Amino acid sequence: MHIKDAVFLEDLCPKFRFRQWRKSIHRFTGKSCIYCGKPSESIDHVIPRSQGGLSTTENCVPACLSCNGDKSDENALYWYRRQKFYDPRRAMAIRAWLEGDLRLAIRLLQWANPNSKVKNKNYEKNRSEYKAA
C-alpha cells in the first residue's frame, strides 16, 4: 500500500522524482566528483545541453561545484584531458558512464581511488567527523 502511494506521488510530482534521480546519481560514486574525487555537490552534463546533451543518467555525472563551473559548456572529455588532476582511469570511467555501463564506470572509479569504497562504508562516521572538524 505504501509502495503504491509512493509511485502515485512520483507520478503526481515530477519534482520528487527528479530529486530521487539526482540522489541516485550521487550514490553511484559515493557522493564524490567523477572528475576530481572531491565531494559532489552538483550534477554535470557530460555533453552539455547546449550541444544537445540530454538529462539522462548516461549523460549526467556527479561533480563538485568547482569542476562543474570550470567546465561550463564544454564537452567533459575534452575539458577533463586538460586538467591537472587528469587520471586516465577516471577518463575511462566517464566514457563507460556515457555509454551506460555504470558498473564498469564505478569499478574504474574505485580503481582510481581505492579508498572510496571504505569511505563509502564509513559514510556516517565520516560525516560526524566533518561536524567535529
Ligand SMILES: [Zn+2]
Ligand atoms: Zn571535481
